[in-house]
Amino acid sequence: MAIAVGAGWLYSVWVTLTGGGEVFHEAATVLASFVLLGHWFEMRARCGANEAIRTLLELAPPAAVVIRGGETVEIPTSEVQTGDLLAADILG
Structure with missing residues (x-):
């Protein structure tokens, strides 16, 4: 050019x-x-x-609630892995 x-x-x-x-x-x-x-x-x-x-x-939220081994665990979102089952609070 x-x-x-x-x-x-x-x-x-x-x-x-x-x-x-x-x-x-x-x-x-x-x-x-x-x-x-x-x-x-x-x-x-x-x-x-x-x-x-x-x-x-x-x-983005700082933490996520994940279901691992039948229990809900709160972890930092940076530690969420592929295949994790996330718990959602649909009622707010």
């Missing part, structure tokens, strides 16, 4: 200095502007997504 914009701009400068042909200053500028604008939109979306994930992680 940078090579294409740079080549167009350098060609335009050369043509301007030698006095012949068409110049592409505006094309190089518009192309670079669109790329930078797209990058800015991407960064805004990425920051918004990161903030949403951070908010969701804050909603």
Whole structure:
């Protein structure tokens, strides 16, 4: 991308200095502007997504109630393993 914009701009400068042909200053500028604008939109979306994930992680409870060996045990959520049977309080 940078090579294409740079080549167009350098060609335009050369043509301007030698006095012949068409110049592409505006094309190089518009192309670079669109790329930078797209990058800015991407960064805004990425920051918004990161903030949403951070908010969701804050909603996770610190502990979970697991049924192991017929007994309910409260453990940190980081210790919950695949296959654990979780107890849910549906009445609130």
